[in-house]
Every structure is written in structure tokens, then in C-alpha cells.
Amino acid sequence: MEEIPRWLSAEEEQAWRGFVRMHDRLRFRLGRELQAESGLSFADYAVLVELTDVPEGRRRFLELARAVEWEKSRTSHHIARMAKRGLVVREECPEDGRGAFVVITPVGRAALEAAAPRHVAAVRRAFIDRLSPQEVRVLADLSRRVLGDLDEQDDGCG
Amino acid sequence: MEEIPRWLSAEEEQAWRGFVRMHDRLRFRLGRELQAESGLSFADYAVLVELTDVPEGRRRFLELARAVEWEKSRTSHHIARMAKRGLVVREECPEDGRGAFVVITPVGRAALEAAAPRHVAAVRRAFIDRLSPQEVRVLADLSRRVLGDLDEQDDGCG
DNA sequence: ATCAATTGGTGGACAAATCAACGAAGAGAG
DNA sequence: CTCTCTTCGTTGATTTGTCCACCAATTGAT
16 A cells, blocks of 8 residues: 555656657657558558458458457447448458458558558658667567556456 | 668567557556546646646647647647636736637646546556666657657758 | 738537447357 | 347447638738
């Protein structure tokens, strides 16, 4: 029972607020570039990546939702919008009558392939190439660990 | 003129995607806790912090917008909502007829003071205390540098 | 003094995210 | 078989964010 709050030290505060702020800025800038150059949002890009990562570009709905870590409702709305634009299609699932697949279309695949090189270059320019190899390693390690801990806590409380 | 895209190495990719994913997870979890315990959103919290950081809790509108790094339109809408809840008030600016101040109210101050200790504790629990001192240092440094570079680039292109 | 150009801020229309309620199909118990 | 419980996914209402046009005050030029 700790009554007294342990505030953050100056460096801890810089780490936390800097982290959040850096994220917001990068997301803003990279999202804007992506949109301008390829007509895809960050969210579209994430979905297409998850679909191309998998055989035939086809995935069950909730599996996809877990992959991008969105709530099912958000996923449903977003997939509906992407389907309207022809980037993906829904397909029924024979062995489970309530289920659905999401499948990437040739248009979707082409959009992703067109977007990817410039997007990756932008990620390098704004972020990765600004980091030393050691910093990259530290960040990779630390994010893996923190995410793992969050998973555990969620399991414990679910 | 580099024609061939330089893809990310496995570790670079883990650093980038882990970074984004870690941010989203932390934001989700901490935002939810904050909301549940204090009735404040992440955005509310950020505004209140910027206001308490300054004498009399009073700031010019666009100055506040720059501080939280939001577009003026978003700021305007958000402040309007916060004003409706009594967390802040607008005040006219005597020496510039179009200007406005945003001022934190006692209610807003109380809300922030109530929220802060638990929020900071949550930030520690989920993030800061999971990091070694060295990792904190690396993250603080790197975010400062990346943000600085982004500022420069924005200036250059503005 | 007047007239453009800039700055500070608002407001509405639209897009996207969250929340909560729902329906339809499967799974398990009796 | 039928009844309940869970899972899969959709839908509509509400909140939040973005885009863009706009007004009013200020500045600067002549």
C-alpha cells in the first residue's frame, strides 16, 4: 500500500512524454505522406500487410482483428469501407455459417505494392535512420518485453 | 537516386512495428484507466497539464494548440467540449480583439490533481518500471533527437 | 486613410472510432 | 431434441477528429 505517489524523474518524464509525442508526430507525418502518395491510410496499410502476410491473402475476420489489434466493431466498419473501395472483399465461410473471410483483391495488392517502397523509405528517413544500431536494438528489445508484459496482464485479468 | 528500396532488417522492423504497437497498447490501456478512475480522457489530461504548467493556468489559444501539438480546429472543438463540462473557461483578450485565453477552473484543477497520482502510477506499472535505467536514458535521448529532426524538417518545408 | 495580406479563432460537414445492443450460428448439457 | 451459453460478426447512435470555408481584428504598404 504505497500512499505517496512516486513521480517520474526528469529523465523518466522525458522518456514517457517524448515517446508519446514522437509517436504522434511520426504517425501524423507518415500517415500524411502515405495518404498523399498512395491514397492509403495507416489503417488501410496495416490491414493490407496482415492480409499479404498469409496464404492467398485470406483471413478470418476476428483473426484479422486480433492481428491488427482492433476491436471487432472497428474492424467491421473499416473493412466495409475498404470493400467499398475495392481493396478487399468479404467471403462466406463454408464450415462456419456465421463466419466470414476477408480477402485482398488484386487492386488491394497493387495498392500495397505501390505504397510499400516509399512508405518504408519514409519510415527510414524520419525514424530508423536517425537511430544508432544500438538504439534500434534497445528499442526492439524493450518493446518486445513491454508488449509481452501487457499480454500477460491482460490474460490475468481476462 | 536510389531505385532499389532498402527494406528494414528484422530488427529494424521489430523496432518500428513494436514501437507503434507498444504505443497503441499503452495508450489504450492507460486511457481506459484514466477514464474509469477520473472521467478524463488522455486529451483532457494533456490540456490540463499544459494549463497547470503555466502561471494562473491561463494560456492563449494557439499557444495551447502548439503545446499539445493539435491543429487549431481540433483544439477549438475540444476546448468547447471541456468548457461545457466546466473544466476550463474561455476569456477574451484585451490587447488583441480576436484573441482568446483558455483558463483552467478550480474544477479542472481538482480533476487533474485527483487523476495525476493514479495515472503516473499506471504509467510506471505498465511502462517505466519495466525499463532499465539504461533503456530509459536511451529512449529519452532518442526521442529528443528524433523530435528535433522532425522540427527542422518541418521548418525547412514550411 | 485605405486597402491587401496575414493572424487568431470559430463552425459546419464529413470521416473515423467507440460503445452497446443485437441476431444468427455453433457447442455442450440434460 | 431443446435449452442455454458462447462465439462471430453486424449495425446504429454517439463521440471524437479532420478538412475547409469563413469572419473579424491586426498589420503593413502606400
